[in-house]
Amino acid sequence: MTEVEYKKVLVAEDSSVIQNLLKKILLFENCKITSAKDGQLALDKFDDEDFDLVIMDVNLPSVDGLEATKKIRSYKNKKGQIPIIGISGNAKNYPTDIFFEAGMNDYLQKPLDYDQLIELVKKYTAG
Amino acid sequence: MSKKILIVDDNGINRKYAKSVLSKIGVDIFDVDSGRAALNLMGKHSFDLVLMDIQMPEMDGFQTLERVKIDYPNFKAPILAITAFYGDDGKSTFLDAGFDQFIQKPIKPDQLIKIVEGWLSQEQVIEEWTISKNQEIIDKSVYNEIKKYARGEDINDLYSEFEEESTVFFERLNFLITSKNYPEILSTLHVIKGNSGSLGINELASKAEKLEADIRSNVTLDLRERIEELERIFGRYKQEYKQLLNI
Numbered sequence: 219m220t221e222v223e224y225k226k227v228l229v230a231e232d233s234s235v236i237q238n239l240l241k242k243i244l245l246f247e248n249c250k251i252t253s254a255k256d257g258q259l260a261l262d263k264f265d266d267e268d269f270d271l272v273i274m275d276v277n278l279p280s281v282d283g284l285e286a287t288k289k290i291r292s293y294k295n296k297k298g299q300i301p302i303i304g305i306s307g308n309a310k311n312y313p314t315d316i317f318f319e320a321g322m323n324d325y326l327q328k329p330l331d332y333d334q335l336i337e338l339v340k341k342y343t344a345g
Numbered sequence: 346m347s348k349k350i351l352i353v354d355d356n357g358i359n360r361k362y363a364k365s366v367l368s369k370i371g372v373d374i375f376d377v378d379s380g381r382a383a384l385n386l387m388g389k390h391s392f393d394l395v396l397m398d399i400q401m402p403e404m405d406g407f408q409t410l411e412r413v414k415i416d417y418p419n420f421k422a423p424i425l426a427i428t429a430f431y432g433d434d435g436k437s438t439f440l441d442a443g444f445d446q447f448i449q450k451p452i453k454p455d456q457l458i459k460i461v462e463g464w465l466s467q468e469q470v471i472e473e474w475t476i477s478k479n480q481e482i483i484d485k486s487v488y489n490e491i492k493k494y495a496r497g498e499d500i501n502d503l504y505s506e507f508e509e510e511s512t513v514f515f516e517r518l519n520f521l522i523t524s525k526n527y528p529e530i531l532s533t534l535h536v537i538k539g540n541s542g543s544l545g546i547n548e549l550a551s552k553a554e555k556l557e558a559d560i561r562s563n564v565t566l567d568l569r570e571r572i573e574e575l576e577r578i579f580g581r582y583k584q585e586y587k588q589l590l591n592i
Contacts, residue, residue: 242494
């Protein structure tokens with residue numbers, strides 16, 4: 219039997235409903251989820267471990283998702299190049315540029331579109 | 346209320362032409378010079394029709410249309426492609442991509458008016474979430490979508506968790522309105538909106554969204570009553586969800 223290779227995904231999201239929703243769905247995409255409830259915790263966990271993907275809510279306590287993304291992008295090593303997918307309930311109130319300017323590779327809007335979520339996760343964890 | 350038309354074209358002369366022609370039929374015209382700008386504006390206004398140029402720098406008309414489908418899955422207004430060029434595949438390329446009509450440039454004023462009026466006369470329901478009174482508190486299509494991806498997982502606990510989490514949020518809201526703490530009210534409504542929307546509790550999501558938007562634009566009249574209204578919807582959720590999901 220071949221060993222299943224898990225993709226390690228860091229999910230920074232303050233709502234436990236959305237956290238668990240993502241966990242349940244991404245489980246079947248062979249993702250192993252590490253959760254963080256605010257931006258600072260996400261950055262701490264990011265430093266401690268190596269991940270394949272970050273899913274980052276924009277509205278986070280302590281350090282918001284855009285700031286946390288900029289922080290990650292400031293790393294000059296390979297860690298700093300990790301794909302980051304933003305999640306925002308307010309994408310419509312923001313100019314879309316700010317997600318990309320902060321360094322996110324892509325973004326999802328709430329309410330979540332699950333087809334799109336899977337599509338993006340597959341895209342950024344491929345290979 | 347007059348209809349809103351969005352013109353997307355990087356060429357200023359083209360935009361000016363379309364504006365001057367369409368101003369004759371009493372519509373509100375918005376014009377932008379890029380796909381990005383169009384996407385931003387679509388988040389701020391409901392449009393009744395979009396006229397989109399195809400050849401644009403950075404994001405062309407096809408890419409912009411793709412992004413509209415992703416960012417605004419409920420965007421219902423027809424989007425028409427306008428271009429001077431098309432390849433050997435002809436018009437079908439545009440229709441296959443999802444444009445509602447292909448218009449070849451140059452176009453005479455009376456033709457443009459005829460096309461636009463034709464589209465605007467069709468009844469369009471443009472609403473983020475369409476809600477009817479008899480609708481079930483949980484949109485089953487969203488529930489099924491989660492179920493599809495979560496496969497054998499028990500997803501019903503998400504709904505119980507939503508009940509617990511939201512109970513706390515409503516307690517917090519009641520406290521926050523007394524102290525008129527608008528930033529915190531906004532962020533709480535924001536989470537309620539995102540959670541309920543993602544779980545398909547559409548009525549709650551849309552009412553929370555509306556309230557959030559109003560507070561953002563400093564409309565705080567009847568705040569307490571409106572939060573009570575949200576609580577009533579949440580109350581209905583608490584009563585009905587277990588039966589609905591056979592928990």
